[in-house]
Each structure stands twice: as structure tokens, then as C-alpha cells.
Amino acid sequence: MKRFKANPEYFKEVLKKDAKLVEIVWRTIAKVRNSNLQKLSKEELFKLYQKMWYAYRDSISVSHIVEGISYVAEPLFKKKLEQITELDRHDKKFKETFNVLMQPKKPSFISKEHIDLLKIMTTIAEDKNLLSLFQKESLKNIIQKLSASIRKKISAHKEEYYYNQLNYYHGESLTDTNYVKEIQKLLKSNIYIRQRIKEEEIRYENNNEKRNKLIKELHIDEDTKKLLDLIIEVLHWQDDRKKHMLCSVYHMNLILKEISKKFTIPLEMLKCYFPFELTFSKLESFDKKDGEERMKHFIVYMKREEDDMKFEVYTGKEYKEFMDVYYRNFVLESDIHGTCASQGSALGTVKVCKTRDDLDKVDKGDVLVASMTRPEFVPAMKKASAIVTDEGGITCHAAIVARELNKPCVIGTKIATKALKDGDLVEVKANHGIVKKIK
Structure with a gap:
């Protein structure tokens, strides 16, 4: 945000850099799609896998800035909007105003x-x-x-x-x-x-008309308008980013499927490892006992130390000890609080969706509860009366889609998937950012 304030062109420069890297992603995807993967040797498959991984890694190394901008810009904009409207951010009128200003300019x-x-x-x-x-x-x-x-x-x-x-x-x-x-x-x-x-x-013409009308009515100053434009731009950038990320992972998995056959290692076992962990020598002498431990359960712990990132994987006993500490510090609250991503209210039965298979249990009128949503969640989101997530900011997938579907949505609760279970009856008051357990 400091760089953006110091240089108004900074964001455009980042977008240009990102566009070049994304172009490499699409070229690499085209190479994978045009290759007969079954006929490639072990060495050729591994090189193609690395090429796809590097293209994916480099592109997200730039675009990860969207999370930072989203989490910093949202509270900053809310603070400015509180001053302009003379309303508290928890006030219903404030949330309605904020919701209108945050509507997308174009379709996802x-x-x-x-x-x-x-x-x-x-x-x-x-x-x-x-x-x-x-x-x-x-x-x-x-x-x-x-x-x-x-x-x-x-x-x-x-x-x-x-x-x-x-x-x-x-x-x-x-x-x-x-x-x-x-x-x-x-x-x-x-x-x-x-x-x-x-x-x-x-819909999007109306979104822009309502936003522009509100900007005039509230006499929003130029600096605040620039901040708003930045947030909306990030919202759409995040959507574009999700598209090439999903396609990258899909094509990496196509290659990994063939690697699994060539090296006789179960595919689901290979998926438990980061791409940078899978060296050619490791694949040649793969430790299946370690793979079996990861398939049971594992957690990745990452911590910044000076200019480097500490990376550890916990399995077995270490995993259990880590999770014991985590749940010991978990406090269950009667009401669950988060951020309003899309206005409205709903009463419905909870369906907690942690995997793709869980989506089939969502019936019309249920409240979909997830850590976060992804594109494959959309059919279930259409059936749901409301959407609640643990994670996310105003530019996340759940927020974008909920606004397009006109569904009440509360994001960033941190604890919804732990505090709620299938069959719970809840009232979602999205305008207030509250999920209340009825029974």
C-alpha cells in the first residue's frame, strides 16, 4: 500500500509483470495439452512437470499480492467510509453502502x-x-x-x-x-x-450506475475513490488468477498421473507432496512408508525467519501433538462473527463441505459452510440459502459468487467449520456478519 501511495502507476506495473508470467503459463499448458503424455519417457515427463510447476510458481509469486492488498485495503477503506458517512461499520446502513460500492464491474x-x-x-x-x-x-x-x-x-x-x-x-x-x-x-x-x-x-451496468451515484451522493474524495478502484481491480484480478491457477494444477495433475504409472507410485500418494519436493532421484527411490504416513494425515508449518521461509511437514506423532495444541486454544462461541460479503438473511440447515464429495449433500435451502469455496462449489452455492466460510476477504471467491447469485454470505469467520456440524439449524444475518445457532 505504501508503494501504491508513492507511485500511482505501481499497480499497473505489477499487472504488466503478472500478464507476462501468465502468458508463459498458458503457453506451457498448451504444450501439455498438445503432448502425448503416455509416450513420454520418465525424464521427459519429469522435465515437463517441472516446466509446468515453474510457470505456475512464478505467476503466483507476483499475483499473491492480491491477498495482501485485499486484507490491508478493506479495513483502510472501511475506516475512510466511516469518516465520510459518519456511521459505525457495524451499522446496517453502513453495510448496505459498503455492499453497493463493492459490487463487481464485470462478470466472473x-x-x-x-x-x-x-x-x-x-x-x-x-x-x-x-x-x-x-x-x-x-x-x-x-x-x-x-x-x-x-x-x-x-x-x-x-x-x-x-x-x-x-x-x-x-x-x-x-x-x-x-x-x-x-x-x-x-x-x-x-x-x-x-x-x-x-x-x-x-446486472453489471446497474452495479456501476449505483456505485457512481453513491460516490457522488457521499462526495467521496479522490484518494478514497482510488482506493475503491484498487479493491475492485483486485477483485477481478483475483478471479482471473483463480482461472489460470486451476488450469495449471489440473495440467500438473495430468502429468503427475503419468509419472505415477511410470514410477509405480500411487497418484494420491504423490499428491501429498509439494512439486518442489519431488526431485527425479526421490521419485526413483521413493519412500512409500513416508508416503503412507502423509496419506493418513499431515500438516504443513511455514514460518518466516529473516529473509527465508522455514518449511516443516508434520506426520504421525508430531501431527497429533501439533493438533492437540491447536484445538486446546480453540474457543467455541455461541454466535459466529465474520464479514458481510453479500447482504440478506436466511434460516437453514447446516451442511459442512470440506471436500468435493460433500457438495452432493447440499439440498435446496441449506446453509453451505466451508473453509473457503472454489468453482466446483457453485452448483451447491446455487442451491444454498446462504454461504458461510472460515476464510476470505471481500475479493474472495465466495464473496464474488455470492454477490452474483444474490445469496446472503458471511466470510472470514475463522471457526464456522469447527463450530458447526451437519444438521445444525442456523440463522445467517449477513448484514450484521453474524451466524446464530438456533439448535
Whole structure:
């Protein structure tokens, strides 16, 4: 923030540097996608894995600044807004004002995908035979009878958005069948497609109009406006960053899958190691006992010491001792407090989602509770009446998507996944940043 104040062009310079590194990421991903991984030797696979890892590492080494800006800029902006509005940050009116100012200027990649899918649906809905096919036939019959032109549109859509359900650990890319199934479900729900597209496209115009109107009404000064612009820019940068990070991890895992076969090491075991730990010599003489310990449970402890970072992995007895200390210092509160990411209130049954498999248990009206959300959480987020997370700031994934879905959302509670369990009845008062356990 000091550099930003001293040099207004600093943020643009960082973005330019980031763009160059991200371009290397996409070129490396293209190389992986164009390679026949099964035919590569051990040495070739390892070199490609390292190349993908280095591209990924270098890109996030610059873009990690988004977390710092988000966590520093948010309280700074709130302090300035308190002075301008003469309201306390816990006041309902203050939170409403803050929420309007923090709305995104443009759609996230998840919203873009939804809008583009709706446009394909428009073409289908305009053809009576196609519409009847999707509304009346089975998924198998739809796939068999699908016209070449629609098949081509769906395939192109998949190529553009294959990463939408990925996460930072694993995940399968979306297929044509996934999208045919989604289109079938939406067409059967009889939604007004053109109206939905218009609503989605005009949403961001309305966001900008409301924000600009509020800036004028409150007579927000230039310095505060610059800070607000920075936060919004970081919000969108964080979304772009998530896209190339997810794609990087996915393609690293494609290579790792082949490495697993070539070196006869279980894939899930390899995933318990950081890429920089996996040297060629370590793979050649892999310690499977250590791998088995990590697969049971492990925790990574990182601590800055002068200009270096101390890195330790705890397994077995050390893991248990570490967690005992952690839980000893954990204090359960009756009310859970966090930050309002999206306004509203909801009453619902808690569903704690720690893994992708947990998402299937979320029913319509449930309160989704997670450490943080990722793109594959979106279908469950759409069903949920509210979203609560342990982590995150105003530019995090949960905050962005909750505002787009118009769902009440409380972020940064720190303890929600520990304090709540499946079946708990809670009231989410997002405007106040409170989650209250009813029973």
C-alpha cells in the first residue's frame, strides 16, 4: 500500500509483470495439452512437470499480492467510509453502502460461462424439434440425435470453460455430456432464457450506475475513490488468477498421473507432496512408508525467519501433538462473527463441505459452510440459502459468487467449520456478519 501511495502507476506495473508470467503459463499448458503424455519417457515427463510447476510458481509469486492488498485495503477503506458517512461499520446502513460500492464491474468467469451457455440454449429454444428433444427425451437419446451445429457449439463451449469445476487438489474437466445435461435441466425448468441473459448482462451496468451515484451522493474524495478502484481491480484480478491457477494444477495433475504409472507410485500418494519436493532421484527411490504416513494425515508449518521461509511437514506423532495444541486454544462461541460479503438473511440447515464429495449433500435451502469455496462449489452455492466460510476477504471467491447469485454470505469467520456440524439449524444475518445457532 505504501508503494501504491508513492507511485500511482505501481499497480499497473505489477499487472504488466503478472500478464507476462501468465502468458508463459498458458503457453506451457498448451504444450501439455498438445503432448502425448503416455509416450513420454520418465525424464521427459519429469522435465515437463517441472516446466509446468515453474510457470505456475512464478505467476503466483507476483499475483499473491492480491491477498495482501485485499486484507490491508478493506479495513483502510472501511475506516475512510466511516469518516465520510459518519456511521459505525457495524451499522446496517453502513453495510448496505459498503455492499453497493463493492459490487463487481464485470462478470466472473463463472458468470461468463453461464451467460454463454444461455446463448446456446437460445438457439435450441428457437428450434421446436430441438427444444422438444431436450425437454422430452432421455440424456442418451439427446446425445445420439443432437445436430452437428449444436454439438459443435457445445464442444466449443467446453473447450472454453473446461476448468469451471476444477479445484486445487484434483478434479475432472467438464465434458460435452456435462453441458448437455445442464442444458436439459435448465430447459425443463422453463426459464425465460432471453430475459435471464438480459438480467445477467445488465446486472453489471446497474452495479456501476449505483456505485457512481453513491460516490457522488457521499462526495467521496479522490484518494478514497482510488482506493475503491484498487479493491475492485483486485477483485477481478483475483478471479482471473483463480482461472489460470486451476488450469495449471489440473495440467500438473495430468502429468503427475503419468509419472505415477511410470514410477509405480500411487497418484494420491504423490499428491501429498509439494512439486518442489519431488526431485527425479526421490521419485526413483521413493519412500512409500513416508508416503503412507502423509496419506493418513499431515500438516504443513511455514514460518518466516529473516529473509527465508522455514518449511516443516508434520506426520504421525508430531501431527497429533501439533493438533492437540491447536484445538486446546480453540474457543467455541455461541454466535459466529465474520464479514458481510453479500447482504440478506436466511434460516437453514447446516451442511459442512470440506471436500468435493460433500457438495452432493447440499439440498435446496441449506446453509453451505466451508473453509473457503472454489468453482466446483457453485452448483451447491446455487442451491444454498446462504454461504458461510472460515476464510476470505471481500475479493474472495465466495464473496464474488455470492454477490452474483444474490445469496446472503458471511466470510472470514475463522471457526464456522469447527463450530458447526451437519444438521445444525442456523440463522445467517449477513448484514450484521453474524451466524446464530438456533439448535
